[in-house]
Amino acid sequence: xxxxxxxxxxxxxATDQSIFVTGFAGATTGVALADNxxxxxxxxxxxxFVNTSPNSAPLDVLANNVKIVSALGTYAASPYVxxxxxxxxxxxxDSTTGVTVLTMPDITLNAQQTTTVYVVGAAGGLGxxxxxxxP
Numbered sequence: 422x423x424x425x426x427x428x429x430x431x432x433x434x435a436t437d438q439s440i441f442v443t444g445f446a447g448a449t450t451g452v453a454l455a456d457n458x459x460x461x462x463x464x465x466x467x468x469x470f471v472n473t474s475p476n477s478a479p480l481d482v483l484a485n486n487v488k489i490v491s492a493l494g495t496y497a498a499s500p501y502v503x504x505x506x507x508x509x510x511x512x513x514x515d516s517t518t519g520v521t522v523l524t525m526p527d528i529t530l531n532a533q534q535t536t537t538v539y540v541v542g543a544a545g546g547l548g549x550x551x552x553x554x555x556p
Contacts, residue, residue, distance in 0.1 A: 439537060439554070443473045443496065454498050458535055458555050466530040467501040470511075470538050477522065477544045483512040492516045498537075506532035513540055513547070523547040 437456040444450050454471065461467040470482045472493045482490035482499065490499040509530065513523040523540060528551055530536050535554040542548045 437554070439471075439552075441471070441473050441539070443541075444475045445543075448475075450496070452496050454537075456535075456537075456554050457501050460533045460555065461503055461535065464506055464532050465503050466506050466532065467503055467535040468530060468538060469501045469536075470499045470540070472497055472540045474540055474542060474544060474547060477515075477540070477547060478518070479516045480522070480540065481514045481516045483514060484509050486510075486512070501535065504530070506530055506534075511538060511549075513549070523549055525549045525551075 437458055439454045439456055440451060442449055442451045457467065470490050470493055472480055472495055474495060477495060479492035479494045481488055482493060484504060489502050489504075493499055507530070509528050511525040511528055512521050514521050522544070525538070528538070537552045537554055538549060539552065540547055540549050
């Protein structure tokens with residue numbers, strides 16, 4: 422069903438969703454992601470990565486220089502990855518050229534938490550932020 426030219430999104434009941442709006446002026450789109458709010462095993466975290474950039478190349482995600490996600494496309498979310506709770510540096514690398522386009526140093530994720538790390542902005546000026554999905 423469309424409202425004012427926008428497709429209506431029916432979200433499943435008894436679930437949590439993260440929704441972001443992205444794009445350039447006059448060409449924005451909304452994306453809904455199903456959240457996993459189940460706690461990870463003891464001493465671990467669950468983290469997913471979301472590329473909200475409207476024009477970045479696919480991104481590889483590295484945690485302390487170890488690749489954990491390959492070729493994360495535009496408007497895409499990785500599956501949740503289980504990691505040991507720690508302070509980590511995340512690097513986002515253009516999967517085509519191998520150039521690091523964003524580094525997020527010293528990100529502390531707490532045990533028993535589920536978290537999303539977002540890449541935002543246009544290519545050439547990417548930023549990032551961390552959003553806990555569970556307390």
